[in-house]
Amino acid sequence: MIPISGMPVLTAAQMRAAEDSAIAAGTSVGALMQRAGHGIADAVLRLAGPHEILILCGPGNNGGDGYVAAARLLAAGRKVRVAAAADPRSDAARVARNGWGGAVEPLATARAAPVVVDALFGTGLSRALDAGAAAALARLVAQATLSIAVDLPSGIATDTGALLGDVPAVDVTLALGAVKPAHLLQPGATRCGAVRVVPIGVETASAAHVLAAPALATPAPDSHKFTRGMVAVMKGRMAGASHLAATAAMHAGAGYVALLGPTIPGAPHALVRRRLDDAALDDARIGAVVVGPGLGRDDEARALLGRALATAHPLVIDGDALHLVTPPQLAARTAPMILTPHAGEFAALFGAPSGSKLDAARAAAQASVAVVVFKGADTVIAAPDGRATLASAGSAWLSTAGTGDVLAGAIAAMLAGGRAPFDAAGAGVWLHAEAARRAGPAFIADDLAAHMAGIFA
Ligand SMILES: NC(=O)C1=CN([C@@H]2O[C@H](COP(=O)(O)OP(=O)(O)OC[C@H]3O[C@@H](n4cnc5c(N)ncnc54)[C@H](O)[C@@H]3O)[C@@H](O)[C@H]2O)[C@@H](O)CC1
Numbered sequence: 001m002i003p004i005s006g007m008p009v010l011t012a013a014q015m016r017a018a019e020d021s022a023i024a025a026g027t028s029v030g031a032l033m034q035r036a037g038h039g040i041a042d043a044v045l046r047l048a049g050p051h052e053i054l055i056l057c058g059p060g061n062n063g064g065d066g067y068v069a070a071a072r073l074l075a076a077g078r079k080v081r082v083a084a085a086a087d088p089r090s091d092a093a094r095v096a097r098n099g100w101g102g103a104v105e106p107l108a109t110a111r112a113a114p115v116v117v118d119a120l121f122g123t124g125l126s127r128a129l130d131a132g133a134a135a136a137l138a139r140l141v142a143q144a145t146l147s148i149a150v151d152l153p154s155g156i157a158t159d160t161g162a163l164l165g166d167v168p169a170v171d172v173t174l175a176l177g178a179v180k181p182a183h184l185l186q187p188g189a190t191r192c193g194a195v196r197v198v199p200i201g202v203e204t205a206s207a208a209h210v211l212a213a214p215a216l217a218t219p220a221p222d223s224h225k226f227t228r229g230m231v232a233v234m235k236g237r238m239a240g241a242s243h244l245a246a247t248a249a250m251h252a253g254a255g256y257v258a259l260l261g262p263t264i265p266g267a268p269h270a271l272v273r274r275r276l277d278d279a280a281l282d283d284a285r286i287g288a289v290v291v292g293p294g295l296g297r298d299d300e301a302r303a304l305l306g307r308a309l310a311t312a313h314p315l316v317i318d319g320d321a322l323h324l325v326t327p328p329q330l331a332a333r334t335a336p337m338i339l340t341p342h343a344g345e346f347a348a349l350f351g352a353p354s355g356s357k358l359d360a361a362r363a364a365a366q367a368s369v370a371v372v373v374f375k376g377a378d379t380v381i382a383a384p385d386g387r388a389t390l391a392s393a394g395s396a397w398l399s400t401a402g403t404g405d406v407l408a409g410a411i412a413a414m415l416a417g418g419r420a421p422f423d424a425a426g427a428g429v430w431l432h433a434e435a436a437r438r439a440g441p442a443f444i445a446d447d448l449a450a451h452m453a454g455i456f457a
């Protein structure tokens with residue numbers, strides 16, 4: 001059982017291709033199923049304690065994995081029962097079923113057990129479970145004290161995280177060979193519980209990965225404020241939003257943060273207030289400009305955005321600015337850009353997303369030739385070259401006004417600090433999520449910046 005941080009993320013087709021390569025190289029489907037089943041059994045042995053285990057087996061290879069696991073758990077001396085609604089349909093699953101050899105209870109009337117293992121459907125699921133199977137699964141998961149899904153909770157679309165019907169949430173999901181998008185994308189992700197990978201000895205390369213903790217640099221002995229990175233925040237109509245972004249940039253490690261626009265009281269004294277005169281953006285030391293938080297959407301806002309776009313500075317474009325630009329306008333710029341839309345801003349800029357959130361973020365990054373941070377409970381970061389990272393579920397307390405402004409500032413600090421845009425976006429998202437985790441319950445956006453500072457310790 002391996003934690004998922006930094007692991008490759010594969011779609012169902014990519015996983016099948018990876019398995020096919022392993023099979024072409026001489027490993028049989030049966031051998032892969034043995035590895036999967038043994039890996040699951042070993043994980044269940046560690047998680048389940050001495051309690052009775054009920055394994056629900058479907059007709060495909062997911063069910064096959066379940067039969068292999070059942071046989072192994074029985075051999076290990078555990079009390080284990082198996083339930084199924086249909087006979088195995090694949091050769092490998094048939095062999096696995098014969099290897100179990102014990103009784104198979106009808107799924108609909110299966111007696112509950114303290115530990116339930118859902119091996120009904122995995123990446124081959126093509127439609128919702130039939131009503132009887134769905135009801136039995138819901139009943140048995142509800143009555144168990146520990147529920148474990150094999151590869152995916154049955155009823156979730158592997159590539160999108162969509163629920164094909166009612167899917168009960170399990171405690172643990174054992175992803176076989178690699179993480180799949182549904183382990184991270186909502187609403188599927190919330191049904192998975194804690195996700196761990198069970199290796200099956202298959203080579204799994206992907207351009208998509210789970211977001212991992214970045215290496216956070218502390219200042220070098222010879223650092224000065226400008227080597228640590230200068231961030232300029234364009235102040236808009238709602239001053240609070242730009243202040244949040246600026247404060248976050250400071251606590252995320254930027255050496256110099258300037259707020260460009262009319263000064264207002266409040267905010268830290270270390271924040272440099274500058275008038276937005278003709279020369280304000282000419283400073284070659286600026287490593288990143290934040291434009292959009294609290295900008296407004298009127299002509300004045302449009303003019304401010306135009307000034308930012310006209311510079312050769314790297315930009316973090318957030319909030320209202322995402323309503324005022326078009327993808328071709330962005331694609332025409334050559335300096336790096338990071339866009340940080342939530343779902344509403346994403347739709348305004350790129351139209352309604354099609355396919356999975358991962359597909360949508362990638363298409364948007366290509367169209368705008370910018371790094372796109374598609375925010376939400378399942379944040380996806382995509383680069384124009386197809387690389388992507390998916391954040392695992394973070395603190396839902398982030399769903400409060402102003403946290404997006406904080407994120408924009410944190411990303412700008414990472415960008416000004418010298419990271420490449422895709423890495424800067426990932427580091428900012430991670431720092432933001434970790435700050436929220438440390439902040440605990442019911443924090444407000446203002447609290448996050450100080451928690452970011454603590455992470456560098
Ligand atoms: N392909 C491989 O080499 C390996 C696959 N493994 C396992 O195999 C799984 C994928 O196996 P499969 O492709 O057989 O897929 P599944 O086991 O997910 O199920 C597919 C079967 O169920 C049927 N089906 C799909 N949706 C249904 C529904 N709603 N109601 C009733 N029947 C439905 C399909 O027609 C097919 O017969 C993975 O998730 C993983 O658990 C592992 O054994 C490791 C090796």
Ligand SMILES: Nc1ncnc2c1ncn2[C@@H]1O[C@H](COP(=O)(O)OP(=O)(O)O)[C@@H](O)[C@H]1O
Binds near residue numbers: 377379
């Ligand atoms: N339920 C949630 N779980 C985890 N993170 C969330 C959740 N809801 C929102 N977030 C995060 O909080 C931030 C909200 O940003 P945004 O919607 O732009 O807010 P605002 O415009 O008020 O600053 C984003 O980073 C988003 O990913």
Ligand SMILES: [K+]
Binds near residue numbers: 062118120122150152
């Ligand atoms: K399953």
